[in-house]
Every structure is written in structure tokens, then in C-alpha cells.
Amino acid sequence: MIRNAALGSAATLITGALTAGLLLAPSASAAPSGRDNGAAEAVGVTIAAARAARAGIEWKDCPADWGLEKPIQCGWVKVPLDYTKPFGRTIDLAVDRIASTGTEGERQGALLYNPGGPGGSGMRFPRRVVTKSPLWVNASRAYDFVGFDPRGVGHSAPISCIDPQEYVKAPKADPVPSGEADKRAQRKPAAAYADGCEERSGEMLPHMTTPNTARDLDVIRAALGEKKLNYLGVSYGTYLGGVYATLFPAHVRRMIVDSVVDPDQDNIWYQANLNQDIAFQTRWQDWQDWVAKNDGVFHIGSTRAEVEAKYQELRATAKAAPIGGVVGPAELVGFFQGAPYYDSSWVPVARTWAAYLAGDTRALVDAIAPDLSDTRGNATAENGNAVYTAVECADAKWPTSWARWDRDNTALHQKYPFLTWSNAWMNLPCATWRSKQGDPVEVRGGRGLPPVLIVQSERDAATPYAGAVSLHRRLPGSRLITERNAGSHGVTGLLNPCVNTRVDAYLLTGEVDARNVTCEPHATPVPPAPATAKSLAEAPAAGFPTPEELPAFR
Numbered sequence: 336m337i338r339n340a341a342l343g344s345a346a347t348l349i350t351g352a353l354t355a356g357l358l359l360a361p362s363a364s365a366a367p368s369g370r371d372n373g374a375a376e377a378v379g380v381t382i383a384a385a386r387a388a389r390a391g392i393e394w395k396d397c398p399a400d401w402g403l404e405k406p407i408q409c410g411w412v413k414v415p416l417d418y419t420k421p422f423g424r425t426i427d428l429a430v431d432r433i434a435s436t437g438t439e440g441e442r443q444g445a446l447l448y449n450p451g452g453p454g455g456s457g458m459r460f461p462r463r464v465v466t467k468s469p470l471w472v473n474a475s476r477a478y479d480f481v482g483f484d485p486r487g488v489g490h491s492a493p494i495s496c497i498d499p500q501e502y503v504k505a506p507k508a509d510p511v512p513s514g515e516a517d518k519r520a521q522r523k524p525a526a527a528y529a530d531g532c533e534e535r536s537g538e539m540l541p542h543m544t545t546p547n548t549a550r551d552l553d554v555i556r557a558a559l560g561e562k563k564l565n566y567l568g569v570s571y572g573t574y575l576g577g578v579y580a581t582l583f584p585a586h587v588r589r590m591i592v593d594s595v596v597d598p599d600q601d602n603i604w605y606q607a608n609l610n611q612d613i614a615f616q617t618r619w620q621d622w623q624d625w626v627a628k629n630d631g632v633f634h635i636g637s638t639r640a641e642v643e644a645k646y647q648e649l650r651a652t653a654k655a656a657p658i659g660g661v662v663g664p665a666e667l668v669g670f671f672q673g674a675p676y677y678d679s680s681w682v683p684v685a686r687t688w689a690a691y692l693a694g695d696t697r698a699l700v701d702a703i704a705p706d707l708s709d710t711r712g713n714a715t716a717e718n719g720n721a722v723y724t725a726v727e728c729a730d731a732k733w734p735t736s737w738a739r740w741d742r743d744n745t746a747l748h749q750k751y752p753f754l755t756w757s758n759a760w761m762n763l764p765c766a767t768w769r770s771k772q773g774d775p776v777e778v779r780g781g782r783g784l785p786p787v788l789i790v791q792s793e794r795d796a797a798t799p800y801a802g803a804v805s806l807h808r809r810l811p812g813s814r815l816i817t818e819r820n821a822g823s824h825g826v827t828g829l830l831n832p833c834v835n836t837r838v839d840a841y842l843l844t845g846e847v848d849a850r851n852v853t854c855e856p857h858a859t860p861v862p863p864a865p866a867t868a869k870s871l872a873e874a875p876a877a878g879f880p881t882p883e884e885l886p887a888f889r
Contacts, residue, residue, distance in 0.1 A: 373546065373582075379418035380550040386421075387412055387558035397431060401490075407433045407461045412558045414486070414551045416542050428551060429490035430483040430558075433461035437476030444588070445559050446478035446842070447552065449485070451570030451594075453545070454722035456489045457482035470828065473839045478565060483555060485548050487539060487722045489715070494536035494543070494725060496528055499717035503705040506663030509654055510757040511748070518741065525763035532725060533769040540770035543725040549579040553586060563588035565842075569825050570594050570798055574603075576787075577778040577806055585783030589842055593790045593827045597802030598778035598809065604727040605734060608762050609743060610799050616751035618675035618796035618822045625859070626685050632862045633689040645692070646671070659700035668757045670703045675753075675796040678823040681860040724764055732772045733765035740766060780810040787813040788841045790834060792856075794822030807851075814847040821856035831857040 390413070397409035411427045435442045448460040460482035464475045471480075484491035512518045532540060552575070556564045565588050568576035573592035580587055597607065623642040626635055636642040650664050657663040670687075673680035690698035706712065734740060740759060748755040765772075780787075787810050791803035800817075807815045816834055818826050827838055833854035840846050 376418040376546070376550065377582075379415055379421040380553055382421040383415050383418070383550070383554045384557035387414075387554045388560065390558065391560065392430065392558050394432070401458070403431055403458065403462070404465060407431055407465065412483075412551075412555050414554045416492075416539070418547060418550050426486060426492040428483055428486065428492075428555065429458065430481060430555060431458050431461055432479050432481045433464045433475075435475060435477060435479050436464065441476050442479075443477040443843075444479070444561050444563075444565055445481045445556075446474065446565045446567060446589075447481045447483065447555065448566075449483075449552075449568045449572035449575050451568075451572045452488075452719065452723055453485070453548075453571050453726035454488060454719035455571070456484050458484055458489065470830070470835055474842045477843055481555075481559065485722070486551055487536075487543050487725060488718065492539065493718050494532075494539050494721050495718060496532040496535055496721040496724065497717060499710070499713040500707060502717040502720065503707065503713045505661040505666050505703075505705050506653075506657040507665035509664040510668060510760055511664065511752070512756065521760050522737065522763065525760060526767045528724070529728075529764035529767045529769060532721060532764070536721065536725070537770065540725055540729060542729075543722065544729045544773055545575055545578050545726060546582065546773075546776055548575055548726075549582055552579055553583050556586065562586075565589045567591045567827070568593070569827070571596060573789075573798070573802075573806065574598055574778075577809070578776050580784055580787065580810065581776055581778050581781060584781030587784055587787075589785070589845060590787045591790065591827065591838060591841065592787065592806065594795055594798045594824050595789060595791055595803040595806050596798050597805045598775075599805055600731075600775040600777055602802075602805075603731045603775040604765075605731070605762075608758050609747060610801075611797060612747050612751045612753075612755040612758055614794075614799040615672070615675050615754040615796040618794055619671075619753045621794060621822060622674040622681055622684075625681060629685075629862045632865050633685050635685070635689060635692065649688075649691075658696060659704060661704040662700055665757065666703050668754065670699075672754060675822075676824050678821075678829075678857075678860050682862055685862070724762075727762065728765040728768040729770065729772060731775050733762075733768065735766050737766065778806070778809050780812070784810065785812070785845070786847045788838070788847060789813055789815045790818075790826045790838070791815065792818040792821040792823055792826050794820065795824055796822060797824045815851040817851070817853045818856055819853050823857070829857045831855075 392410040392412060394408040394410045396405060397403040397407055401409065403409065409429065409431045412430055413425045413427055415421045416424045416426050432445065448457045449455070450457050450460075461480045463471045464480055486492060487494040508521060509517070510521075512521065552564065552566070564579070564583070564586055566576055566579070568591070570593075573594065574596040576590055576592045577596075577598045580590060597610070602610070620639060623639045626633055626642050627638050630637040635645050650667055652658065653663045653667055657666075671684060674684045687698050687702045740763065744755055744759040789803050789807050789810075791798075791800055793800050803815055803817070807813050816826075816837060818831065818834060823829060826834055831854060833852070837848070837852065
């Protein structure tokens with residue numbers, strides 16, 4: 336997902352080790368099949384996994400300030416910073432778990448989760464059991480739910496590129512340039528951000544790659560005492576899953592990937608972001624059509640054209656004088672992009688906008704403006720953006736020619752203006768990245784890989800549908816579930832029995848359909864009853880999903 340433009344488990348100790356034959360013999364499948372062979376890393380991860388299996392994880396109550404209530408437990412797994420030097424510097428990865436709720440006979444092991452990013456934390460995954468999330472009741476009887484902070488994220492040797500308070504300050508410059516002077520002005524902070532990453536986190540940067548995170552995942556598997564991995568990855572987590580399936584095909588037991596990044600080597604990552612710009616425009620228009628259909632509630636416009644005109648009017652107002660002194664065009668993009676991302680944001684975004692149009696400026700400002708007193712939240716936001724940038728810049732070689740960036744984004748903006756320039760400036764630090772940039776892994780299924788379940792909505796903005804088709808083609812035996820004529824990001828977290836029953840069946844039995852499946856869409860969001868301007872203003876932001884409910888591919 337694109338980073339917000341406005342802001343820029345059992346209860347007993349596991350000590351069992353896996354068999355020496357499984358962990359100590361380097362496997363050719365553990366080497367990347369991309370443009371680098373990764374042989375040294377393959378040996379390093381075998382050594383690290385064997386070491387982790389012997390050590391296990393010392394589970395304890397989570398620190399009070401982590402926000403993870405009992406009976407969730409937390410622990411640490413030690414991994415090499417550099418897998419070519421398994422006896423060199425190590426970093427500690429934070430992990431947590433909650434025990435399966437079923438009988439011992441029902442238990443099938445641990446289910447690990449990655450919500451995306453790159454830069455997202457999976458530590459709140461066990462809370463789906465604590466909060467009794469109905470979609471996960473059956474799976475939680477069979478599996479310990481295990482979350483983790485990937486390297487560089489949260490509690491796992493966190494990286495940083497800029498002072499967090501500076502990172503969240505608003506208003507930012509209008510992302511849509513009026514001319515060459517605006518473009519030159521935007522290039523400066525992008526280059527400064529790349530420099531800041533090197534200065535604040537330089538030792539970590541060469542090792543902030545998706546293949547290394549996949550190796551970390553295998554070490555966590557070993558530390559849990561699991562011979563094979565059960566994994567749920569959403570958004571960027573699908574790419575992590577695809578890389579893991581390539582490096583360790585025989586270590587996979589069950590794997591679900593939801594809202595898929597196209598793993599084609601030529602798509603990682605410059606082209607992926609250009610493709611997002613197109614898909615976001617489509618889903619932005621879907622939302623505008625819905626707002627227009629419900630004009631009796633929101634009073635914004637009765638056609639897509641009228642809604643777009645109102646948006647451009649709002650944007651021009653914010654450009655002339657930032658609303659509340661802090662909400663300019665960049666902040667508006669960061670707020671409104673929630674609607675193309677998630678159907679759960681359709682109502683609250685429209686309601687906040689309607690309240691503003693009804694005269695409540697504070698509704699919009701409160702929903703968008705940064706809170707400079709929230710230093711912990713701001714640090715988390717800055718850390719997430721730093722990891723996003725570090726991973727994408729390290730995974731692949733990016734164009735260094737500004738002429739190419741300018742040409743590609745200028746052309747795209749003509750037809751797909753909603754997000755194009757905002758996305759470009761966010762990723763531009765990769766053009767001047769000072770640390771090593773690698774070559775993407777050639778994602779493909781290897782010997783021993785079981786069927787992988789792929790779930791995708793047809794009109795997803797952050798991870799366009801072609802990515803799911805591409806991954807399905809690369810993983811023989813995989814099955815693709817398509818949610819037709821839907822576009823919310825993160826399908827497995829939505830109520831759609833056609834999807835939910837198949838996810839449950841796969842996790843509980845390993846069964847997949849004989850062929851790919853197409854499901855009808857989940858229910859379209861229902862707006863509130865026609866309301867007065869006063870009632871719209873009184874509750875403008877109610878209904879926003881909580882952070883742990885949202886996957887992320889920035």
C-alpha cells in the first residue's frame with residue numbers, strides 16, 4: 336500500500352529442536368533463483384535455523400506498553416543481520432502468540448501472519464483470538480496465532496530515516512507540480528530522505544530485503560519447533576510469501592496469500608508503483624459513483640463528474656490556504672486514498688467530507704491533521720515509512736534518471752491523476768539510494784511445495800488483479816479465488832461466505848477446489864440514513880477500521 340501521503344502461541348515453552356537432517360543440511364531450494372544465486376545465504380539460514388531450534392523461544396507476558404493483553408505472550412528470536420555471516424552480528428525479532436483454543440487433537444501448529452507494508456507489524460494478529468473475531472474462530476481452534484515484527488520494524492531493530500516529528504508535520508507541498516520549479520523543489524526532500532536513511536540506519540540498509548525477511552521467517556518457524564510453515568500473508572505479505580515459497584518450498588505446509596503483489600522481476604518495484612496509479616484511479620471512480628448514488632445522504636454530487644468537481648474545488652481551496660492551517664492538497668490525498676483502499680472507509684470518508692461541506696471545518700481537520708503530541712504514534716509512522724522505503728529500494732535496482740521518472744509520471748498523470756505524483760515523490764528516494772540495491776528473486780514453485788491458496792478482489796487498487804494471475808501461474812497446483820466486481824484490499828478479513836468457507840477448509844484440511852473459483856462480491860457499504868448537516872458534523876469519522884484490521888502495501 337502507498338504510505339499515507341499526509342504524513343509524508345501455546346502456553347508452554349517450546350524447546351524442541353527439528354531434526355538435524357532437516358536443519359543442518361543446506362538445501363539448493365534455499366538459494367534464490369533470481370539474478371543472484373544466494374548460496375552463501377542458503378548455508379547461513381540453515382545454520383541460523385538450527386541454532387534457533389535449539390534455543391526455542393522464552394515466552395513471557397508481553398511488556399505492558401506493547402498493548403497486547405493476556406493471554407498473548409511475547410518473546411524474541413535471534414537472526415543474523417547478514418546471512419552470509421551467520422556467526423556475525425545478530426538482531427532480535429519480536430514475536431508473539433496466543434495458544435490454539437481447541438483440544439490437543441485439533442491443534443495443527445502455528446499460523447504466522449504478515450499484514451504487508453513493507454513495514455507493517457504483525458504483532459496484533461493474536462488479538463483476533465482475544466477479540467473473538469468471528470471469521471477466525473475455526474482457524475484459532477487449530478492454530479496458535481503468531482505475529483512478528485519483521486526486521487527493522489517496531490521492536491525488531493527498528494530503523495529510521497528522519498526525525499518522526501518532522502516526518503508528520505503538515506502541510507506538505509502539493510504533490511501535483513505546476514511546473515519545473517515545483518519538480519525541482521520536490522526532488523530535494525526525496526534526496527535528503529535517502530541521505531537520512533543512510534545516516535541514521537546505514538548498517539541495516541543493505542540487509543533490509545524481502546529474501547532476508549523470508550529467511551527470518553524460516554528461522555522463526557524453527558524457533559517455534561515447527562517442521563513446516565503455516566502462513567497468511569496480505570498485500571506485501573504475499574510477495575514475502577512468494578519469496579519464501581521459492582526459497583523453502585519443502586518447508587511450506589499451508590500458505591494463503593491475499594491481495595497479491597505481482598512478483599514478476601520486472602515489476603519489483605518501480606513498475607509496481609506505476610501500475611498502482613492506474614488501479615487507484617479506477618477504484619477512486621468506483622467510490623465516486625457510490626457517493627453520487629447516495630447523494631440524498633451526502634449531498635456532494637449526483638454524478639461522478641459532480642463529485643470529482645467538488646473534490647477539485649476542495650483541493651483548490653486547500654492549496655490556496657491550508658484548511659485549519661494544516662490540511663493542504665497532500666494531506667487531502669492521504670485522507671481520501673482510504674476510500675479506494677478499503678470499503679470500510681467509504682462511509683466515514685464521505686461523511687467527513689459531507690460534514691465539511693455542511694460547514695464543519697473542524698471535522699476535516701480532526702480527521703486528517705497530525706497529532707504532534709502523539710510521539711509514540713509518530714515514531715511508529717516514521718518507522719513504517721522508513722522500512723517501506725528501505726525494503727523497496729534494497730530489493731531491486733531503480734531508475735536513477737530523473738528524465739525517466741518525469742516522463743513516466745507526467746504521462747500517467749494525464750489519465751490517472753488521483754495518486755500518480757504523490758506516489759512518485761514517495762518512492763523517489765530510491766533514485767538516489769546510497770546503499771546496495773539487489774536483484775529480485777524469480778518467484779516460482781519448487782519441489783515439495785503444496786497447493787497455495789490465492790485470494791484476490793478484481794478491482795483492488797493497491798495490488799492490481801494481474802498480480803494474482805501472475806503468482807498463480809508461477810506456483811503449480813495453486814488455486815485462485817477471485818472476488819468478482821469488488822475492490823477492497825484484504826479479502827480474507829471481509830465477510831463473504833464464498834471466500835470464508837474456503838479459507839477455513841484449506842486451513843483445517845488442506846483441501847482446495849478442483850479448479851479456480853469466482854465469488855460474488857461482499858456486501859457494498861450501506862450509508863447512514865439521510866441526515867441533517869448537524870448530525871453529519873457530530874459524528875464525521877465514526878466507523879473507520881482499526882489499524883489491526885487493515886492490511887498494507889504502501
